[in-house]
Amino acid sequence: MKCISCxxxxxxxxxxxCKECYEEANETEEELKREIDELKAKVAFLNARSHPASFSDVVLVASEDTSAGAPVAVPAHKAVLVSRSPVFRAMLENEMEESLSGTIKIGDVSYDALRTFVNYLYTAEVCLDEDMACDLLILAEKYQVQHLKDYCEKFLVSKLNWDNSVMNYTFAHQHNAKHIIDAALTLITDNMDKLTTREEYVELVEKDPRLVVEIYEAYLSKQVNTAAQKDSSRKT
Amino acid sequence: MKCISCxxxxxxxxxxxCKECYEEANETEEELKREIDELKAKVAFLNARSHPASFSDVVLVASEDTSAGAPVAVPAHKAVLVSRSPVFRAMLENEMEESLSGTIKIGDVSYDALRTFVNYLYTAEVCLDEDMACDLLILAEKYQVQHLKDYCEKFLVSKLNWDNSVMNYTFAHQHNAKHIIDAALTLITDNMDKLTTREEYVELVEKDPRLVVEIYEAYLSKQVNTAAQKDSSRKT
Incomplete structure (x- = not known):
């Protein structure tokens, strides 16, 4: 027989x-593509932001930016900030210092990361590398922007490898990034024989031994599961 | 043979x-669905607007709303209005009366339609019936909100039938709604034998005969095309 498709x-x-199912599947695919086009148009409509600074009523400043000169302010709108982040909402709606002064100081962040963060709040678009993903994950965690945090986690999980696994595991613990923790634990416990010779491991035992205990517990639980599976397959 | 799908x-x-193409198509479908989920999450993130009035810096008023009492103002944000509509942009960025007073008067519109219009600018969501679609199409045309205009046109085209075709054709001409004009013309020229007895037809001849001429021109061009097709199929 000849395949209708290839x-x-x-x-x-x-x-x-059968032919009928093939045609149905084709129609479904067309429908899904139409839905995607409609959603993309919706996103384009909603993230239109050609004049970021116009009618701005608040600025964000990277208070510890150490680049040359005075820190550059990133203009924004209170209405957008409160709709994207419950932390900004609490800050701005309760007439705290930031609301009255119209200036929000953001610590421990570069101007670049801050600007990218604010841009994401308006557009849900960002072009990531690993450094930027870490910077944004920290901001997203701090200001509870879940959509961005998910996005950064997904990106960092896709970049996980044996070389960066312990570092990412530690980082993820500091910023409560569950997806990265799980993915890194899987990677690390698959390579336990190589773990103890690594420099990052030695450092982690020194600095935060509870995280090392978690690795061993995950490893142990994996071994128990594997043994139970082998056992049950032998019995059947 | 047995179909893998049904x-x-x-x-x-x-x-x-073949099986391979079936599996590929299945994977494609999964990927498209994942993309849809991601886009939906993005839309949800971008259209978050839980406190519409907070930090509002402009209000819109249905200046000719004839319902009881003083017109109710719809709060909004200049930054959002200018990013969605080039007409609002010109109005607000050029420090015209509306920008200085913080009040934009919108003529010939009900409070309900105005509120729905503003809500759409924030969320790209609306629940339409035919009346609301007409009201919003007029606003979308006036303020050049193309995304909303497309949406209303699509809705009204889906509701077209012989009974409302002449009325919609006339309405679409008044508001420059090309998709509705085309769809209505197709419907009308398919039913030319019934056209001249219709009340709306008689009215249209009276009020705007050029639109009637356009109907006859479309009918003529359709007849010529059909004749040419018949002719060429006879020759082959």
């Missing part, structure tokens, strides 16, 4: 679907 | 795809 000939044992 | 048996002449 046009190759195939035998009966390589047969897939 | 599990029904089928003959060779009802065969669709």
């Amino acid at each position: 046009q190759d000939l195939y035998d009966e044992d390589a047969a897939g679907t | 599990q029904d048996l089928y003959d060779e002449d009802a065969a669709g795809t």
Whole structure:
């Protein structure tokens, strides 16, 4: 028979679907693509922000930016900040210092990261590298911007490898990044034989031994599970 | 053979795809669904507007709302209005009366339609019926909110039928709604034998005969096309 889709000939044992199901699947795909186009247009409509500074009523300042000169302020709108972050909401709606002065100081962050963070609040768009993903994850955690935190976690999980696993594991613990913790633990416990010789491991035992205990507990639980699986498969 | 998808048996002449293409199509569908979920989360993030009035710096008033009492103002933010509508941008950025007073008067509109319009600017969400779609199309045309105009046109095209076709055709011409004009013309020219007896037709000849001419021109061009097609199919 000849496949309607790839046009190759195939035998009966390589047969897939009937024509009807093929056509249905095709229609479904078209529908999904239309839905994607509509959603993309919606996102484009909602994140329009051609004049970021116009009618700005608040500025954010990277208070500990150590680059040359005075810190540059990032203009924004209180209405946008409160709708994206419960922390900004509490800060601005309760007439705290920041609301009255119209200036929000953000500690421990570079101007670049702050500007990128604010831009994300308006557009839900960002171009990440690993450093920026870490900086933004910290800000997203601090200001409870869950959508951005999820995005950074997903990106960092995709960049996980044996070399950066312990570092990322430690970082993720500091900033409550559950997805990264889980992915890093899986990677680390798959390579336990190489773990104890690593410099980061030795440092971690020194600085935060509870995190090392968690690694060993995960490893142990994995071994117990594997043994139980082997056992049950032997019995059947 | 048995279809992998619907599990029904089928003959060779009802065969669709090979197994490989079926699996690929399945993966594509999963990917598209994931993309849809991500886009939906993005839309939800961007349209968060739990406190519409907070830090509002402008109000919109339905200046000719004839419902009881003084017109109710709809609070909004200049930054949002200018990012969604080039008309609001020109109005607010050029320090015209509206910008200085912080009040934008919108003529010929009900409070309900105005509130729905403003809400759409923030959320890109709206629940339409035919009346609301007409009201919003007028506002979207006036303030050049193309995304909303497209949406209303699509909705009204989906509601087109012989009974409302002439009325919609006239309305669409008044508000420059190309998609509705095209769809209504197709419907009307398919039913030319019934057209001239209609009350709306008689009224339109009276009020705006150029629009009637356009109907006849479309009908004529359709007849010429049909004749040409018949002619070419006879020759082959």
